[in-house]
Amino acid sequence: MTKALPSKSLVLYADDDNDDIELVRELFADFEAVVKLVTFPNGKALLEYITLLPPLLPQPSLVILDINMPVQDGLHTLKALRQLDDMQHVPVVLFTTSNMPHEESVAKSLGAGFITKPVYADQLHQIVDQMLHYCHDDFKKKIERHRGR
Amino acid sequence: MTKKVTSLSDFNELSQQQQYSLLHSDGVYVGKRKEGGQTVILFQLYAFYVEVRYRLYRQEIDFLTLSDQMDILEPYIDQIQVRDLNTGATGEE
Numbered sequence: 476m477t478k479a480l481p482s483k484s485l486v487l488y489a490d491d492d493n494d495d496i497e498l499v500r501e502l503f504a505d506f507e508a509v510v511k512l513v514t515f516p517n518g519k520a521l522l523e524y525i526t527l528l529p530p531l532l533p534q535p536s537l538v539i540l541d542i543n544m545p546v547q548d549g550l551h552t553l554k555a556l557r558q559l560d561d562m563q564h565v566p567v568v569l570f571t572t573s574n575m576p577h578e579e580s581v582a583k584s585l586g587a588g589f590i591t592k593p594v595y596a597d598q599l600h601q602i603v604d605q606m607l608h609y610c611h612d613d614f615k616k617k618i619e620r621h622r623g624r
Numbered sequence: 625m626t627k628k629v630t631s632l633s634d635f636n637e638l639s640q641q642q643q644y645s646l647l648h649s650d651g652v653y654v655g656k657r658k659e660g661g662q663t664v665i666l667f668q669l670y671a672f673y674v675e676v677r678y679r680l681y682r683q684e685i686d687f688l689t690l691s692d693q694m695d696i697l698e699p700y701i702d703q704i705q706v707r708d709l710n711t712g713a714t715g716e717e
Contacts, residue, residue: 492656494663494681572653573667594648594676596683597641 483511484614485533489521489552490514490541490570495592499539499570502603509621510536517544518552525559536614537606538567540587542578550578553585566610632672632690643688647674655700662686666700673697 486503490496496514503512515521518540525535538556540549547555549569556562567587571578579589588609593599607615629635629646638646651667651674658664663678673696675689689696697704 494656498682572665573651574649575652591648593682594651595644595685598644598648599682 483509484536486510486512486537487521487535488514488539489518491516491544506621509617518547522555534565537610538565539570542569542571550581553587557585568606568609632692655703657699
């Protein structure tokens with residue numbers, strides 16, 4: 476009897492800060508059996524990756540965007556992403572260093588979440604759950620199953 | 625009710641936990657630098673600045689440096705964007 480391995484969910488993350496990329500890699504390392512995290516140095520590279528995804532593959536389960544990046548920033552990337560076919564409902568979180576009300580309201584108007592990067596460990600440990608809050612139920616359940624909840 | 629923080633001395637009276645929470649909710653990122661193998665991030669908080677020196681990036685804080693003097697900005701000048709000078713706001717990373 477053969478058993479199909481569950482496919483990994485795709486999480487995309489664009490940030491020009493290598494320290495933050497490394498931090499998020501560490502956060503998602505706990506889920507590497509069920510999540511494939513792909514990182515990009517800016518929003519343009521992330522959008523190019525999305526447009527090259529084979530059409531029959533599942534959509535990304537989560538897109539994480541830093542706001543201030545070179546080449547294409549997070550807000551412009553979010554706007555461009557929402558204009559792509561089938562990307563209107565993909566969960567997106569803006570992951571930023573400052574809590575800026577204007578940017579938060581733009582994110583909200585485009586159906587994206589807004590999470591401030593942590594200052595210290597207690598806040599860091601809540602980040603995955605905060606991101607999951609914006610995700611679809613099937614992805615949430617997959618992560619929770621993996622955690623053994 | 626928690627006392628509203630308006631000055632550097634008010635901030636100094638808070639517990640460590642309260643200081644970190646306030647930085648997270650109200651701090652405006654100015655810039656980041658490396659020094660002696662440590663990562664240092666400068667935030668503007670109301671009318672003063674808080675420099676966070678990490679033992680472990682975004683996890684363990686070594687210590688905070690507080691200042692209401694502009695010279696604390698000097699190591700970050702190249703990261704402060706032109707738009708921020710126009711609006712009086714500091715940068716978002």
